[in-house]
Amino acid sequence: MADDPLPFDELVAHARETRVVVVGGGIGGLVAALECAKIGMQVTVFEASDRLGGLVRSADVAGLTLDVGAESYATRGGHVRRLVEELGLADEIVAPLPGGAWLAGLPGAAPLPKGGVLGIPENPFTDDVRAIIGWRGAWRAYADRLRPVLTIGEERSLGRLVRRRMGDRVLDRLVAPVTSGVYSADPDDIDVELAAPGLNAALTNAGSLSGAVAALARSRAEAPGSAVEGISGGMSRLVDALGARLVELGADIQVETPVEAIVPTAEPGVKPGWTVRTAEGDLNAEQVIVACSESAARALLAGLIGPADSDRVAPRVHVVTLVVDAPDLDGAPRGTGVLTVPGSHRAKALTHSSAKWPWLGEAAAVGHPHRHVVRVSFGTQSEAPATDGLGRDDATTLALAEASALLGVRLDATHLVGSDIARYEQTLPGAAIGQREAAAAVRATLSKVPGIVAVGAWLSGTGLAQVVPDARAQSEVLRRATLFGSAPASE
Ligand SMILES: Cc1cc2nc3c(=O)[nH]c(=O)nc-3n(C[C@H](O)[C@H](O)[C@H](O)COP(=O)(O)OP(=O)(O)OC[C@H]3O[C@@H](n4cnc5c(N)ncnc54)[C@H](O)[C@@H]3O)c2cc1C
Structure with missing residues (x-):
């Protein structure tokens, strides 16, 4: 024209x-x-x-096509959803069951507290938080409310901030399992502002870390939609x-x-x-x-x-996926999965995938009512995967033992239907x-x-x-x- x-x-x-x-x-x-x-x-x-x-990888195990790398995407910003829709998969978008995960290595296991940000609690005295950090940890965390407000500058290291305001128990038992499970990294190495944008500013406004976490958690709860989504299949x-x-x-x-x-x-x-x-x-x-x-x-x-x-050493992560026939898992005894207190177990995290994703639970159960899919992850930035140097059979045996301990259910070779091991060099978290x-x-x-x-x-x-x-x-x-x-x- x-x-x-x-x-x-x-x-x-x-x-x-x-x-x-x-x-x-x-x-x-x-x-x-x-x-x-x-x-x-x-x-x-x-x-x-x-x-x-x-790193978005699948494997065929026991007749099921399973994600053995990334299994979901964050809904933040709507970017991935738009791509999924553009590619004609809008009707296949699914949300995980909101069952919640557990924490192991306390000793014993307990449900991860609801609410909070990166494991930092809003209120250290709620029953679910106290079950993990005890009265001593709760009183130490409460000192955050009494300590002078942080007014000069910002604390960059998540670990240092939490240790200073709320003490070691909150850091080691609530925050470190999250950063290790999600970022494969130690909380000391995580940048507060990048992992929890707005937390530093909220801290200045609220005057305490727990107050800042409450404000941030409220604003997130007001944002519509689940935090992650997946694709059926x-x-x-x-x-x-x-x-x-x-x-x-x-x-x-x-x-x-x-x-x-x-x-x-x-x-x-x-x-x-x-x-x-x-x-x-x-x-x-x-x-x-x-x-x-x-x-x-x-x-x-x-x-x-x-x-x-x-x-700057990139973490190496191994994921062992197990398909098992185990009636004791039918009731999802640890919800959608388990995070571990670093150092307490050889695995860093476990996902009960068939309990987390209904489409997978249904697919696994066709003809096998007690069939389950469990992913066991090994390795963080500071700890080489315990599966290093192991072939598939030995890695599977180790993963079964770890899954058994983390899920509180007996699992051994007699339950196993199939397995896969995927080995990754992960990028340092942003x-x-x-x-x-x-x-x-x-x-x-x-x-x-x-x-x-x-x-x-x-x-x-x-x-x-x-x-x-x-x-x-x-x-x-x-x-x-x-x-x-x-x-x-x-x-
Ligand atoms: C176990 C695990 C679970 C994860 N879970 C999630 C999750 O649930 N949700 C989420 O959002 N993210 C998750 N992530 C992170 C996410 O998968 C990655 O951030 C993302 O997939 C990285 O994509 P990329 O394209 O940057 O790199 P990559 O996926 O690493 O792709 C790089 C590609 O380059 C190829 N390549 C390398 N060298 C060459 C060469 N010389 N020539 C040609 N090709 C080459 C590689 O083979 C590879 O295919 C997970 C990661 C891992 C390891």
Whole structure:
């Protein structure tokens, strides 16, 4: 149209002439690839392993397709839900049963107290909190109300803040199990403001940590909807749907094709850009999206961003999934799962998946009324997985013993129907102290390099609710740079 401010035909043609290579087919890479394919760019995804999804992984065990990596997404911001809806899976969105989890290693076990933030209680004298920290711990925590208000500055370390205000018992028995189970990290290493945005400000207003937790918990309770959701049939359906949509849009997806190097294109007559090297040969691209784990990304971008700080060690996590026939689990004796007090057990957490997700409970029970699915997780930042060096059989035996102790139910090889072990190198949580600054430094450096962006949990923070919007934002940076020539800027 003559009066159109933008030359659409030219833009469309330009998009179609642009080749984008995405290195890594996890959720970050697939979402970024989708955003580029949508506007007609020629997209190639190289994935090192034999399947897409990265840490969103499934395994077939005893006839069931089970999530053995991520099993849900946070509803925060609505980003993942929008993606799920866009991919036609809106009717498959499910909420977990609100059964609640337990805490083990006190000694004994008790239900995790309701309410609170990151395990920090609003009121240390309620029966459920006192059952865990005892009268001594409750009185020490109450001292928080009597201590002088924190007026100067903010406490950055969650562990230090809780220890100072409420004492060791709240920290060790309520907060550490949560940070270890959720972030695989010690509370001392967690940044308060990133893990619980608003807590520091509420502390200044309320004058005590318990008052701040109450205010924050109230505001969260007013926000509609459950904190996490899943997909009936498992999160791997999201990966399948992303892969299928990419193929529909003409993207080329190559699995079992690790990228070995990314170097500036230096061929006469070829457009400036990047040459992406795999064992299959070289591919020239105007734009590259690096979407692998931190260690792989830093190796590929070594000339640009350098290595990670040696003191920032990513936690290794192993997940052993057990399918068992066990009538004693029918009543879900530990609700949806168990967190452990660090150091008390060899496992760090357990999820009774078939009790947590009704669709899975129903699928497991078809023809086997007492069949259950249980996931046992090992390893944190400060503790190597107890399953290290064990083959599947030995890891399964250890996981059965841990599950038995954590669930308070006898479980052994006679109950076992099938098992799987998945081993991961997890990214440091985005809420780890220093992680955000390290990510910002990488983004600042890359923003000066034309034609390359990087996405993924090591830059956005862990969890799909962070990876998905960040991958979209970075693709937009790349699209703008391609179509309008605006300098890539860090978002
Ligand atoms: C056990 C576990 C449970 C979790 N549970 C949840 C949960 O319930 N909810 C939630 O939101 N999050 C969860 N997370 C976190 C979430 O899964 C991740 O934050 C997210 O999936 C990371 O996506 P990504 O694309 O950044 O990276 P990845 O998933 O790690 O993808 C990177 C991909 O790059 C590929 N790659 C690496 N090197 C190369 C190379 N040289 N060439 C080509 N490809 C390469 C890898 O094979 C991989 O497929 C969990 C994580 C783990 C480990």
